[in-house]
Amino acid sequence: MESWPPGGSGPAEAGRRLRGLRGADLAASASLLSGAGAEAGCSAPAVAAVLPAGGSGERMGVPTPKQFCPILERPLISYTLQALERVSWIKDIVVAVTGENMEAMKCIIQRYQHKGISLVESGVTRHRSIFNGLKALAEDQPNCRLSKPEVVIIHDAVRPFVEEDVLLKVVTAAKEHGCSDYDLEFGTECLHLALKYCHIKAKLIEGSPDLWKVTYKRDLYAAESIIKERISQQICVVMDTKEDEEHVGHRLEEMLKNELNHVKVTSGRDLQQIILEQCYNFVCVNVMTSDFEETQKLLNMLEESNLSILYPVVVISVQFLDYESVPFGQKMENLMQIREFAKQVKKRNILLYGLLVYYPQDEQKLQESLRQGATIIAALIKERNSGLIGQLLVA
Ligand SMILES: Nc1ccn([C@@H]2O[C@H](COP(=O)(O)OP(=O)(O)OP(=O)(O)O)[C@@H](O)[C@H]2O)c(=O)n1
């Protein structure tokens, strides 16, 4: 644990100025700025969050500080901000970053449309960074858009998977509980500081298994896998033949339902609604219309929405081909257009792939190629490999 310097500008002084810092700490910790909400007689405390993000990530062993390392091309800290922004009762989020990374952080906020974020300069240790964030919330500065909170959640910027329920438990505990010897013995250094400098007793709250901190390089891979899994839970099948239930497109949809029984497969009858509900995977079957007509309609809709700002959206354009009756070479020439479409939509974070499904007369062979098609679709969605965009895969 670092030792605070004596004197006016150190954390001990800050503790006094904050008039009582009560802490609960595990992965997230909450401190209480006494006054604000309680005095106003509010039943729910006014809550803000401070994210220390001023570290250099030495243990990660890469030049970029880990909070800015990309996961699916988006910086890690943006996932953490997204997790906190979803919690409607957190009114302000203060992020502490180094002066050197201030501009980069502003760009991240703008690019990923994060709202209600304030930036402060971090300190040379994690605790100093937290302290700077608390100061911004506690001080009455002119033109300051931050409102004084009653409870402050302290959350490492490198813990992207924090859920609302644990945050609520921590905030509630920050108000309700005292602390035990056990907490002090097995707690982290934040608990100790709260007691030593502010004479505040803290309570240790059990976190969820997903609350781990990205520390080593392997943690980035683990985080990426978790994110990919989360956004692969729903697939929307869009097709240009809605009436004919016997149609081969519907058979592919049924095959997907059978093969991927943990995934929700929906039909794209109300695309606007499905986009609003944040489905990140689309299988687009072009049968009756010309080669990419249905796919292009879908791509236009996706481009107009903001869906792909936070996660890459996968679109698989499916064509059924009876190789025996259609001249393959001629067909291929048209289908190669997919490369250009894919390049264009990649700029909007949409990953477009092509899938040719063999459509023979023989029922058994058809069944087999549908099964193969479903397997390829599942793999493309699971992997989200941007190196394969614009490719025509064959089932
Ligand atoms: N001077 C510092 C040091 C750390 N942190 C932040 O505290 C959190 C948890 O710390 P840790 O995992 O130790 O991060 P680093 O110090 O960056 O990692 P390392 O110890 O490997 O260098 C991170 O979000 C980190 O950015 C901070 O705000 N200011």
Ligand SMILES: O=P(O)(O)OC[C@@H](O)[C@@H](O)[C@@H](O)CO
């Ligand atoms: O043990 P590490 O150095 O990886 O991390 C220490 C702290 O940053 C972290 O556990 C806080 O959440 C505890 O207050």
